[in-house]
Amino acid sequence: MSAQQSQGIQTLLEAEKEAAKIVQQARQYRVQKLKDARSEASKEIDEYKKAKEDEFKAFEASHAGTTSNAQNAVDKETESSLKAITDSYTKNKDNVVKKLLDRVVLVEPELHRNLRAQS
Template sequence: MATQQSQSIQTLLEAEKEAAKVVQQARQYRVQKLKDARTQATKEIEEYRKQKEQEFKAFEASHAGNTQNVQVAIDKETDVKRKEIAEAYKKNKEEVVKKLLDRVVLVKPELHRNLKKVQS
């Protein structure tokens, strides 16, 4: 009976060792799968980033011409407005200076309206 018990214990120890090996292999398998998944995800992210960069560059290139055209149109419009302002300045300069001088030089002395109310 003692030999049978020792044989049973030996069998249990071997089964425990075998179970530990299986658990260790499962852990290694899980770790390897996680590493593979991370690597795959990194590759997919990099491919997606490159694709979006290419799309952005294509979009930017297609709209760059429009931006330049708009800038040229704005520059032309600005030049036209600047010329109009310069012409208006030349045209009205004398009249404005005359009006300013008239206001400064020609003073009509009169009592302030509040002063009249106080004296009444």
């Protein structure tokens, strides 16, 4: 019987070793799957980030033209207003200077309204 018992014990030890190998392989498989899942998630995050950056750049480019067009319109309007003011200045400066000189030089003396004629 002792041979049968030792053979039974030997079989149990071999089964235990085989079970330990299977458990170790399962742990390694689980660790590898976690690494693969992290790697895949990282790739998805990078792809999503790149897609959003491209979308933002497209949005920015489409609206940058609008800002440029608005700036050009404002510049043209300012330039035309400035030209109109300059033309008006050039046209009327002689008349204004003449009126100012007439007011300063041609003074007609008169009595103040509060001064009463004394009788």
